[in-house]
Amino acid sequence: MWADLARRTNRLVPDASVAAVADALDYLCLAQLYLRDNPLLARPLTPADVKTRPSGHWGVCPPVNRILAALGPLQAAVPDDYELHVLHGAGHAGPSALAHAYLTGQLGHAYPHLHQDAAGLRELVVGFPRADIGGEITPMIPGHPHTGGQLGPALAIGQGTVLDAPHRLSVVLIGDGECETGTTAASWIATRALHGTGDHGTVLPVVLLNGMRMGGPSVLSTLSRAELTAYFTGLGHRPVYSDGLDIHQLRQAVAEALCTAQPLGIPEPSSVLVLTLDKGHGTPAHLAGTPAVHKTPLRDPAAQPAEFDALSDWLASYQPTQLLTPSGRPRPHLLPALPLPRPEPDGLPAPRGCVAASTQVARYAAGRPFAQVVPEVLRARAEQGPFRVFSPDELASNRLDLTDEHGRPVPWAVEVLNEELCHAWAQGYTETGRHALVATYEAFAPITLSLIQQQLKHRSVRRHAGLAPLPSLVYLLTSLSWHNTITHQNPSLTSALLAGGDPTLHVLTPADPARTAAALTFALRKLDRCTIVVAGKHTTVHHPQETLDEELRHGIATWPHLTHPGPGEPDLILASAGDLPAEALTTLARRLRDERPGLRLRYVHVHDLTALAENGTRPLALGLDAFARHFGTQAPIVLATSGHPADIHALLGHRHPGPRLTVLGYRDPGRPVSQEHLRRLCGLDDAGLWQLATTLTDPPKELSA
Incomplete structure (x- = not known):
């Protein structure tokens, strides 16, 4: 479907429209970084129009803008029962995301003071970096389900978004520096762990091979084209290349990549689009290819005449009045390449009867061991709707038997020996409205600390943006320190999370297996929480349940039988x-x-x-x-x-x-x-x-x- 849609939009939407959108995005990014007045160069630029302390990141914007422009016609043509998501690995492309949301009208819909008019355009440009929305990619910018800048998990999170969602395409933009991270490196081949796990959507990774990290050349850029092809081929991907300079060729490359992109879980090579446009493309020649392009290549053009002249020529080269009207709206020839704003998805219904359901589970679990009652809870949850368990090769060790009558793993439980991937898959799954659990050894859970903290920041921003609640992030930590060797003793995840002070965090410490079953039932029903359930797999002692209702509601209770x-x-x-x-x-x-x-x-x-x-x-x-x-x-x-x-x-x-x-x-x-x-x-x-x-x-x- 996606390849046919790309080919059709390539025929129907002129390349000139897509090229104009790319130029408009580049110009608006540059204007946000440097201008404090005269946003369309309606009069000759003066030093007074230039910010005295420009800040932000230019380098990643041109490659991102080319991809956003190329995807625009495709996004505009997506049928109502399909979804196309774009996830940014690099949070620094905030100017691109803001510019794109402005051109599509989504930004003005969410923030009326940034509406498509002269005042809104001026506010967009002059107000960057914005104190209200920020200058990085977060959910404060409409249409962004992922907070960029975590550096590593974007590809795996994108994979999580399409699990059990055959109608969804997630395009994940990955910096070549990000490809050096362990999480990204593992994500390419880890899709093999998803073979036979259900009917999934498609992920199109886009590697922005611009040649440089923040301070120097990226490792990936040191590979020859033949070595790069061999690298991706060995990881089970078929690379499609584009330099992004020719918009027609770039659009053809996107269509070609979508033609060979396989739904996640299909055991065949899938495509990866490699965009080799240089970092900071368009930068004045004397700075191109240097670390200066990462942020603002011209450091002080308001005070340095040579830099001012360079900036003036650079801005004018985009001919902004040919792209935007004096009232701040895109010119008509851009419109065919711009997607229309789409409403945010409806929120999930508020959970009801959480305590009653949990106490009922506990009554049925009374007197029975962890190895019986906890798998029962997970199986029951899987029967109620989309649900997945992710574990780093520890289900059997943690006495979580999630196999069918033939001894085969149930398709909704996935194991891969990588804690970061388990978290990232769960994050992508929950951020698209489905419930998930990460089950792991207590001692190895701290590996995911940074990812959990980043997701908590992301959720906090979502709430600030007024977005609907999502399923909770739920961890089951078992195989506790008391029954393990010294290398498997580390309860520090909860220590670090508690120190962070996030109000949605709950650390549940149930007293027996029945209470563990109740705690998991409760946690998996609640929305917008981060719940860590700490429960040993060896516990055999059981306690009276007369105070369980109070424990679930208030987190604490006095036990009358011992008081x-x-x-x-x-x-x-x-x-x-x-x-x-x-x-x-x-x-x-x-x-x-x-x-x-x-x-x-x-x-x-x-x-x-x-x-x-x-x-x-x-x-x-x-x-x-x-x-x-x-x-x-x-x-x-x-x-x-x-x-x-x-x-x-x-x-x-x-x-x-x-x-x-x-x-x-x-x-x-x-x-x-x-x-x-x-x-x-x-x-x-x-x-x-x-x-x-x-x-x-x-x-x-x-x-x-």
């Missing part, structure tokens, strides 16, 4: 966050009740760590009265967590109870040790906990005179 009844301050408060901590502290609580029946005990389970945060800083942060109701005002507290104790201290912030709080959690042993030794080191062995509890609750001994 002394009645009001008043207890003698000791035990609080668990996680399954092994709950196993250890409930064992301690039962022994205290048996051997010290007069001790007034309160037992609290923290199901969501963010409930401990300072009042008002997170949605579930306990209010002052609720915090005192759980943690008292004078009693000693022993809180055990699956993660680092520092996480708890940091969350509590200014309302930290001080010396009456003892936090126990993972401590790096510094060398290989047994599981029993690790528990003793962390203070979570039975003997150590008993000694701590008795020390905290024994009355002080009087010294003899």
Whole structure:
């Protein structure tokens, strides 16, 4: 379909229209970087028209503009039941994205002060870099489902967008410097892991082989044409080349690439378009090919006469009045190559009955092991609509049996030994409105930290732009430190994410497998959250579920079966966050009740760590009265967590109870040790906990005179 559409639009839309759009994009990018007045050169340019401190990035714009112009007729002709997405790996092409959104009218639709008129054009040019929208590619610019600048995951994210979406084409623009990143390098061949996993859409990678990174030549640019062809062929791709100088040839190359592009998951070579237009094309000759083209090649044209003359000639070479009318609208000959604005997709319906559904799952899971109940939750979710599980070769190890009756993996569960790819595929999937889960070892999850943080930034910008909520980002971290060798012990992902302070983050620490099943059910129903579920695969201890509703709603609950009844301050408060901590502290609580029946005990389970945060800083942060109701005002507290104790201290912030709080959690042993030794080191062995509890609750001994 896509190849036929490209060939048809190549016949119907004149090359001159596409070339004019490319020139208009180049001009508007340059004007945004340099001009503070006279946006159409309606009068002779003067130094007063030029910004005194130009900022932004020119180098990536000309290659991006050629591709956007070539895709324009195709985008305009896409049938209503098909979608074409453009994802930018480089966030620096913000001027291109703004210029394109202005020419199509999308920018003015979202921001009336940037409407296609004289005032809107002046605001576009003079206001860059914009304080309201920014100067990089983000969802603040209409039509951009991906925030550029993450440097690496764009191709894999594009692959995620087309999974289970045969109607979708994602064109991914990748810088040649970005091709040096591990995530991009792995993305080419990793598509083999998607063979036989469903009916998918198509990805057309476009490598912007402009020859330079920010500071010098890219590695990819050192390959000869024969070596480059051999490289892509070996990765399962058929390269199609264009220098972008001849618009007709570029459009033919796009059509040729689409002709041989295969839907994702088809075990045949697919195409990659390689655009070799030089970085910063159009830059004054004395600066071409130098690192200066990366940002603003002319550093201070307002004050340097030679630079001013060069800028004046450069701007005039585009003949802007032949491209835009005095009222700031595209000239008629550009219109056939410009797509019309498309409305943002409808939002997902708000989830209802999350707590009820989750508690029902927990009741059915009661008393059964992780290996039974968690796969059941995932299978049930897959039956409800589009859903995928991504795991770095660890499903069987994590006791997640997602195979069919013949022992073959279910098509909606994909394994590839690359954490970044798992995240990026899940990101592309969720950013296009579908639900996904990443399941991995706790120790290896920190590899994806930067990608998670970038997606949280992206989601925050989406909310600021008023866009509809999307499915949550959900991770299941299992194979925890307590049962692993030293190389497989690292609970630091949650530490770093909590330190970031994102209000949508929830770190769930269920006490048993039934609560893990409930936590996953709950997390996969919610929208626009980032939920990390931390749950061991070995846990066999189960706890009463009478407080599960409260744990899901508020993230914390007092367990009455281990708590002394009645009001008043207890003698000791035990609080668990996680399954092994709950196993250890409930064992301690039962022994205290048996051997010290007069001790007034309160037992609290923290199901969501963010409930401990300072009042008002997170949605579930306990209010002052609720915090005192759980943690008292004078009693000693022993809180055990699956993660680092520092996480708890940091969350509590200014309302930290001080010396009456003892936090126990993972401590790096510094060398290989047994599981029993690790528990003793962390203070979570039975003997150590008993000694701590008795020390905290024994009355002080009087010294003899």
